[in-house]
Amino acid sequence: MQRLVDSHTHLDHFPTQEIDSIVTRAIENRVGLIISAGTTLKSSEHCVNLSKIIPMVFAGVGIHPMDLTEKIGNKTYKALEALASENPKVACISEIGLDFLPTSPAYDIQMQSFKRQINLARDLDKPIIVHSREAHPEVLKTLMQENAQSIGGVLHYYQGDLYTAQTYINMGFSISMAKPLLRISELQNVAKTIPLESIVLETDSAPQPWKKYRHRWTEPFHVIQVAEKLAELKNLSVETVIEKTTQNILKVIRLDETSLVRC
Numbered sequence: 467m468q469r470l471v472d473s474h475t476h477l478d479h480f481p482t483q484e485i486d487s488i489v490t491r492a493i494e495n496r497v498g499l500i501i502s503a504g505t506t507l508k509s510s511e512h513c514v515n516l517s518k519i520i521p522m523v524f525a526g527v528g529i530h531p532m533d534l535t536e537k538i539g540n541k542t543y544k545a546l547e548a549l550a551s552e553n554p555k556v557a558c559i560s561e562i563g564l565d566f567l568p569t570s571p572a573y574d575i576q577m578q579s580f581k582r583q584i585n586l587a588r589d590l591d592k593p594i595i596v597h598s599r600e601a602h603p604e605v606l607k608t609l610m611q612e613n614a615q616s617i618g619g620v621l622h623y624y625q626g627d628l629y630t631a632q633t634y635i636n637m638g639f640s641i642s643m644a645k646p647l648l649r650i651s652e653l654q655n656v657a658k659t660i661p662l663e664s665i666v667l668e669t670d671s672a673p674q675p676w677k678k679y680r681h682r683w684t685e686p687f688h689v690i691q692v693a694e695k696l697a698e699l700k701n702l703s704v705e706t707v708i709e710k711t712t713q714n715i716l717k718v719i720r721l722d723e724t725s726l727v728r729c
Contacts, residue, residue: 467496467705468496468705468708468709468712469496469497469498469499469708469712469726469727469728470495470496470497470498470667470689470690470693470708470711470712471497471498471499471500471501471666471667471689471711471712471715471716471726472492472497472499472500472501472667472668472669472671472686472689473501473595473620473622473642473666473667473668473715474501474503474526474560474561474595474620474622474623474642474644474668474669474670475500475501475502475503475668475669475670475671475672475686476502476503476505476509476670476671476672477500477502477513477516477523477671477686478502478504478509478512478513478516479509479672479673480671480672480673481673485516485520488671488685488686489520489522489523489686491685491686491687492522492685492686492687493522493727494687495687495689495690496690496708497522497686497687497689497690498522498712498726498727498728499522499523499524499721499725499726499727500522500523500524500686501523501524501525501526501557501558501560501595501719502516502517502523502524502525502526503525503526503528503558503560503561503595503622504525504526504527504528504529504530504560504561505528505529505530505532505533505561506529506530506533507529507542507545507546507549509533510525510526510527510528510529510546510549511549513525513526513527514527514549514553514555514556517553517555517556518553518555521727522726522727523555524555524556524557524719524721524725525553525555525556525557526556526557526558526559526560526561526595527546527549527550527556527558527559527560528546528559528560528561528562528583528594528595529542529546529562529579529583530561530562530563530597531562531563531564531565531570531571531576531579531580531597532565532570532571534571534575534576534579535571535575536575537574537575537578537579537582538578538579538582538583543582543586546583546586547586547589547590550586550590550592551590556592557592557593557719557720557721558587558592558593558594558595558619558620558718558719559583559584559586559587559590559592559593559594559595560594560595560622561595561597561622562579562580562583562584562594562595562596562597563580563596563597563598563599563601563605563622564576564577564580564597564598564599564601564604564605564608565597565598565599565600565601566599566600566601566604567599567600577604577608580608581608581611581612584608584609584612584614585612587614587617587619588612588613588614588616588617591617592617593617593618593619593620593718593719593720594614594617594618594619594620595619595620595622595642596609596619596620596621596622596639597622597623598621598622598626602626602630606630606633606634606637609637609639610637614637615637615638615639618638618639618640618718619639619640619718620639620640620641620642620666620715620718621634621639621640621641621642622642622668622670623642623644623646623668623670624641624642624643624644624653624656625646625650625653626656627652627656628655628656628659628660631656631660632660635660635661635664640664640665640666640714640715640718641656641660641664641665641666642665642666642667642668643657643665643666643667643668643692643696644667644668644669644670644692645669645670645684645688645691645692647692647695647696647699648691648692648695654695654699657696657699657700658699658700662696662700662702662706662707662710662711662714663710663714664714665696665710665711665714666711666714666715666718667689667692667693667696667711667715668689668692669684669685669686669688669689669692670684671683671684671685671686671688672684693707693708693711694707696711712726
């Protein structure tokens with residue numbers, strides 16, 4: 467059986483003592499590869515360290531827009547560059563992007579940092595995983611200005627409209643579906659309409675202490691639920707969706723099926 471890929475998690479945010487059991491549950495539910503995305507320099511280092519000790523884990527290196535406190539200077543840039551270039555299991559520059567909530571960091575800090583990390587990805591020839599919240603026009607404009615289509619990547623945890631999704635796809639980016647697909651009708655229409663060849667799957671797993679029960683936290687093994695919903699929406703078999711979305715993300719991150727961990 468083909469294995470699933472969870473293309474975006476924050477595995478490093480979970481308590482260390484839980485990670486083995488999280489990985490075991492993922493493997494038991496057909497997950498063959500997990501990408502753990504960095505949100506700060508320290509988080510990125512942690513993701514890389516996890517990738518070194520867990521065969522199915524690959525890392526993303528990057529600084530999340532909501533974690534920025536200042537523009538990315540040369541010291542931080544060089545640290546990110548070294549981390550991403552010296553470790554073969556760094557699959558992408560992630561998580562980077564723009565976030566325009568009222569509580570988000572200043573526009574100029576976010577924009578400089580987004581552009582600088584796109585340039586890092588271009589220099590290293592690695593795809594980017596893009597965070598966009600209330601920011602699609604500026605994200606699209608920046609991706610075009612910085613020639614990000616030359617490296618490609620993924621729009622993470624997509625919840626935008628159909629036209630915007632098609633615009634990203636025309637630039638060579640994939641659209642990542644997560645658990646919002648299970649409940650948001652507008653997103654379901656997007657998923658029905660865009661080609662399966664442009665869709666990848668994720669959970670965005672991270673600790674969720676606001677939920678009353680631990681077993682309700684989203685984990686990588688829940689990615690099968692997203693695959694099942696996508697199959698229903700597209701009137702395809704679950705096997706077809708798993709096979710194609712796995713092929714899609716492996717193509718984005720320049721890996722082949724030998725990278726997948728099997729039962």
